[in-house]
Amino acid sequence: MYPADFRYTKDHEWIQVSGGIGTIGITDYAQHSLGDVVFVELPKTGTTVKAGDVLGTVESVKAVSEVFSPVSGEVTDVNSELSTAPEKINQDPHKSAWLVKIKLADAGEASKLMDAKAYTEYVEEKEKEQTA
C-alpha cells in the first residue's frame, strides 16, 4: 500500500526524494479520511517553505485540510492538473496526484521522517482507535 521509497509525516503527507528534489503528496489514508476531494489550492512555484509550513489546502465535500510541507526548500513545480481534476487525489494519491515538487534545502531532512513500515503501523494504530 505505502511505497517503500517514500517517507511519511504524522499529518499524512508523503515525500519521495530523488536528485535533491522532493515530490510531495497526501497519503491514501489522508484521501480516504477526507472523502471525495473537490478542490485543491497549491502554492506558486518559487515559494520558499520551511518544514511544517502550510503548503496548500485540500478540500473534500465535507472538510478542509491543510497540507504541511514535510521539508524545507523551494517549490519548483506544482501539479496544475489537480485544479481541474481534484478527484485524482482519491484515485491515485501516491502517483499521478502528487501536489508539489520542492528543491530540498537540506538533503538529510526527509530521512528523519517515518519510513513505510513505521507509517503503516502508525496508520493501523489510528484505524484501531476509530473502530474501538
Place this chain on the structure above:
Amino acid sequence: MSTPAKAELQKTSLNAKHRRMGAKMVDFGGWDMPVEYTGILAEHMAVRTHVGLFDVSHMGEIEIRGPRALDLVQHVSCNDASKLAVGQAHYSGLMTAKGTFVDDLLVHKFSDTHYFLCVNASNQDKDYAHIVEHNKFGAEVENAGGRYAQLAIQGPRALELLQKFTSVQLAPIKYYWFTRGEVDGVQCIIARTGYTGEDGFEIYFAPEFAEKIWDHLMDAGQKLGVSACGLGARNTLRLEAGMALYGHEIDDTTTPWEANLGWICKVEKGEFLGREKLLMQQGIGVARTLAGFEMESKLIARDGYSVLEGERAIGTVTSGGPAPFLKKNIGFAYVPPEVNKPGTKLGVAVRAQMAAAKIVSVPFYKRAK
C-alpha cells in the same frame, strides 16, 4: 482528523450493518453514525437521479396523547396544528418563550388525541423536557425514540422501490401525508416526507426489524440504482434543497422570521410560547435574515467563515459547501435584510482571501414536478 469512537456513543439497530458495509462512522451529536459508504458525491447523485436509502433511526420521536394533546402541541410549536387532518404532517418549530427555536420538527396527526413528533436526535431529551415543562394540559408525553427505527427512502425511484414491499398504494399519498401499513410484513408509519428535496418516504417501525427491511430494500433496489447514503449526503442534499439544519441556520437565538420560516409561524392561531416576542419582532422588523448565496470564485465557503459587503463584515456562514448536483459552491448566511436580495454581491473570507459570492434565491435546487 477524526474523533475516536467512544463507548458511550448511542447506536442505531443498524450500527453493525453499517460497519460491515465499510461505512465511515462519525460521532454525530452523540450517535455513532455512517457519514458515507462509497462517497458523498455518488450518494448525493444517486438520490437526485435514482434512489437512496438512509438510516435515520437516530432521529427522536415524541408522542403526545390525551384529550388536550392538541392544546399542548399548539402551545409549544409555532405552526398551526389545528389545521392538520388525521394522516397529515407538517414542518414546525418548537419554541422558547423568546420565540426562538428549541428545535425544528415534523408534527404528524394520528388522531384528535394523538400526535407524533419527529425531532432532531441530539435535541430529543431537551425537547422532551421542554414539552413536559410546558404541559399544563395534562397530556401524556412519551419520549419514544427507543421504540422506533427510521429509514428514509429518497429519490425519483423511491416510490417504485418501496412499493415492492407494501400493499399500501403509495402513489395517492400526498406530500406531507402519511398512513399506517405493513412494509415487508412489518407494521410501519409510512410518511411521504424527507430532507433531500426529492420525492420519497420516511418509514418508522420497531427497531428489531431494521436490518431485515434494510437488506431487502438494498437488494431489491440494485436494479433501480439504489445507494446506501450517509449523513454526509443527507447534509449536502438538504443544503442544496435550501433546508435549515438545527445548530446551523436555526437555534435558540434565531426566530422563524429571521430564518425565512415565516410560513411555519402562525401568530394568528392564538397563544403559544414566544408569540408575544414574535409579534413584537414582526412589528419592528428583523435585524438579519437568512440568505442563500453561491460562490462566483472557485473557493468554497464553509461554516463559520465571515461574509462581507464591501469592507463591512455583515454576517457569518451558517452552512457552506459544494452542491454536487448543481456543481456550484453554495451556502447560507445571516445578513441585514436590506442586503438580502438576489444579485447582491458579497465577499466571503476564505483563509487569507476574499472570495466573490452573490445572493441567490432559495431553494438552490428544486426538483422538476
